[in-house]
Amino acid sequence: MPRTTSAISRLPFVADPHSIIRNSGRQIDWANVSATNADGKKIVYAGTVVGELLGTGKVGPRVVTTNPAIGIMETTAIQDERVAALSGYGIIVGGHLYENMLPDATGTPKTLAAATKTELKNNGYAWSFEPYGDSR
Numbered sequence: 441m442p443r444t445t446s447a448i449s450r451l452p453f454v455a456d457p458h459s460i461i462r463n464s465g466r467q468i469d470w471a472n473v474s475a476t477n478a479d480g481k482k483i484v485y486a487g488t489v490v491g492e493l494l495g496t497g498k499v500g501p502r503v504v505t506t507n508p509a510i511g512i513m514e515t516t517a518i519q520d521e522r523v524a525a526l527s528g529y530g531i532i533v534g535g536h537l538y539e540n541m542l543p544d545a546t547g548t549p550k551t552l553a554a555a556t557k558t559e560l561k562n563n564g565y566a567w568s569f570e571p572y573g574d575s576r
Contacts (some may be wrong), residue, residue: 464527493507
């Protein structure tokens with residue numbers, strides 16, 4: 441009889457899974473999401489820095505003037521996804537992450553903008569960023 445095995449792995453940008461602090465159940469403000477997937481659905485990728493849209497309680501990709509950073513998406517969110525919880529998506533609000541593995545990291549070496557890091561740290565939780573490297 442054929443047998444299938446699978447392995448559950450951690451997110452590639454999480455350096456220490458035990459350090460992660462979560463804020464679960466945040467809904468996405470899809471009106472302020474511009475990225476789309478191949479099907480034309482709006483998407484927010486895991487690891488994207490998100491902010492809380494002022495006055496709505498919903499989150500979307502960080503925009504410094506209207507929704508400063510409060511955390512990082514734990515999983516990928518796709519608009520109208522039938523399997524998504526009505527309560528929303530998990531947001532990482534603190535922890536030890538590989539900075540260069542985050543979608544918003546830019547430059548050489550890839551890093552988050554200093555203003556983004558400041559906004560994240562102003563939320564009262566500890567953040568630690570380091571570069572990922574494989575020296576095999």
